Amino acid sequence: MEEDVETRKISSSFLRDHSYATEADIISTVEFNHTGELLATGDKGGRVVIFQREQESKNQPHRRGEYNVYSTFQSHEPEFDYLKSLEIEEKINKIRWLPQQNAAYFLLSTNDKTVKLWKVSERDKRPEGYNLKDEDGRLRDPSMITMLRVPVLRPMDLMVEATPRRVFANAHTYHINSISVNSDYETYMSADDLRINLWNFEITNQSFNIVDIKPANMEELTEVITAAEFHPHHCNTFVYSSSKGTIRLCDMRTSALCDRHAKFFEEPEDPSNRSFFSEIISSISDVKFSHSGRYIMTRDYLTVKVWDLNMENRPIETYQVHDYLRSKLCSLYENDCIFDKFECVWNGSDSVIMTGSYNNFFRMFDRNTKRDVTLEASRENSKPRAILKPRKVCVGGKRRKDEISVDSLDFSKKILHTAWHPSENIIAVAATNNLYIFQDKVN
Amino acid sequence: MLGRGLKRKLSDYEENMAGLSSRQLVLNMCLTKLQTYKMLVEPNLHRSVLIANTVRQQESNCCDLRSVEDPIENSLLIVSDDDMSSAISSILKDLDFVEDISPPTCLVPTGDDQPKFSENTGLKLEDDRQDLKGAECVFGSFEISNSTSYLKDLAIDDIFEDIDTSMYDSDFCCPPLMPPRPPSLATEEPLKTFPSCNSSSASNIQICRTDLSELDHIMEILVGS
Secondary structure, three states, X not given: OOOOHHHHHHOOOEEEEEEEEOOOOOEEEEEEOOOOOEEXXXXXXXXXXXXXXXXXXXXXXXXXXXXXEEEEEEOOOOEEEOOOOEEEOOOOOEEEEOXXXXXXXXXXXXXXXXXXXXXXXXXXXXXXXXXXXXXXXXXXXXXXXXXXXXXXXXXXXXXXXXXXXXXXXXXXXXXXXXXXXXXXXXXXXXXXXXXXXXXXXXXXXXXXXXXXXXXXXXXXXXXXXXXXXXXXXXXXXXXXXXOOOOEEEEEOOOOOOOOOOOEEEOOOOOHHHOOOOHHHHHOOOEEEEOOOOOEEEEEOOOEEEXXXXXXXOOOOEEEEOOHHHHHHHHHHHHXXXXXXXXXXXXXXXXXXXXXXXXXOEEEEEEOOOOOEEEEEOOOOOOXXXXXXXXXXXXXXXXXXXXXXXXXXOOOXXXXXXXXXXXXXXXXXXXXXXXXXXXXXXXX | OOOOOOOOOHHHHHHHHHHHHHHHHHHHHHHHHHHHHHHOOOOOHHHHHHXXXXXXXXHHHHHHHOOOOOHHHXXXXXXXXXXXXXXXXXXXXXXXXXXXXXXXXXXXXXXXXXXXXXXXXXXXXXXXXXXXXXXXXXXXXXXXXXXXXXXXXXXXXXXXXXXXXXXXXXXXXXXXXXXXXXXXXXXXXXXXXOHHHHXXXXXXXXXXXXXXXXXXXXXXXXXXX
16 A cells, blocks of 8 residues: 555654553553543553543634543452452453533443442532531531521532443353443343343342343353344334444344344355364454444454444455555464454544554554555654654555564554544553544644 | 375365364354353344354254265264254243243263264364364363263273272162262262162162253353353
8 A cells, every 4th residue: 555645644743642552451442522622541450541522722823632540440349259269350341421411420440340430520619617516527516506696618620520320230150241322221231141131220139131142051151142232222222232243233122132133244254265164264353333323344463344224144344454464364363362352433523433453563554545555653763743644554565664573563563442532533542551642733 | 085095185185174174163253152142231133043063054064064975074963053042042041031031051962972972972072172273162062061971881880899888879860960070079979979870760760860961960060140
């Protein structure tokens, strides 16, 4: 692919805004809220860090609002399952925001076993002048109180508090891989390897099981659920993907238990590409509806595919993320990289899709122009405010000056989690324990 | 097959071995990963299923290839298949730990393959120990199966006919036996448990076999931990 001017149009106008180094822990999920004002990250240590975009400053119109830390809280703690004598990791697998309905923000965060609803609210006023206690909080001597006064609210430094409002526990035997908020804003689903449960936000002690693929005999198990998502507009429709590379679309109106799908999406295998690892690389690691609700995008180990909901027998578009790894599958199996679960995201207008790769590379594909680009999230190779330079992996033969050869790729630097602002060209890229935020250059 | 007196070409042999070794390499990687998983904190079901499916797929490929009459290939693969199946079964059963708390099955070869075991394990163990890393833990389980087959094949009476164990007769039949390579401390105990097996009734032998499976399981735990 030539580095021509056209390529730069999609993406290279992105410049690096900030990078936040969280020293302790690897980022495990990244998610913008519905307005893009807030960006939440979850990490391996069970913490959630929320960034808020600054208001645009009139003094510096060339600078878009920057994202600063807004709130940090410990969402999940490590637990011990006494029945199985196993530790339950506190790693945050997914965060999903609820649409904002009042001054507070609500999000769902989940580890392997438990989903929690968090309320994040601001406090910028404090009542002063209590009758029974003084300003330090100590109780006043009742005999000394001679008059009654009304407490008044006085401004204070902004404080952001996060409180757990609901805990949805004990509903999953296996590891939760997805949560998805329904468009009715009253229910959400949580999916583990073999089951999907439907919850009402108000009820924590029960959930409905809507999908169950556990066989009667575990020895017959050959397929697991890998991701699930509700349709953005139709509250009765959801999809889930499997480790065999299939996607099932289900309609909750047809029956209580949605084991029988309404639609089944599968691409026939290409016999020329068959290898020992064909099944492993066909396992879908992420599935996302487009904002329009007309398409779904799936990510497997080597490709990203776009499917039209009306066509089940093959995807309408297939994009190669890092096909040069196809000849390296045996080594990638040995070092377990073949099991890495990459996510994929749409931009706000569904015209560009993005996913991560190794060596801190991430890829963008423009669906309209069919152009694609590889960018790198690293401090060494990009200065703040500098436009990102497209990267290229050299497969064989002569390596050009700025290219990197396949054998030099660092497989420990993987970009699994990315997010795209719902309406603007702002992206968040998690590179191990660093978060990069890239913004479109303002013309 | 080539006729008598004709030399087999080196390139044919190498091709066979090369094709064989890549499949063998992958099979061994699979077994290693499955074995390691038993010791992990909580096995990842997604990963285990993918690895198990890969192994199953290769098993079915091996079955297709068995129609090719190549004794080297067949002998090297036969040993893998049954233990692979057993390994997969035991791994997946282990994963079903909450809803069905039943003891996991252990690596015991089926009755049909015992004669082949004694012929061919020697060949396989020698070849692979030298070549492949990670073979250690793979063959740990093979060794257990091997010893089990020894115990089943030999007439138990013959070993101990010179020991007078009449005073050790007990009410219950065949408590678990120790394997033939025990630590020195354990040698005392087995003698006490043999008397009931001295009687050559078929039912006792049958019960012995069940207990040998349990023995297998115990050894597996000991070796695994």
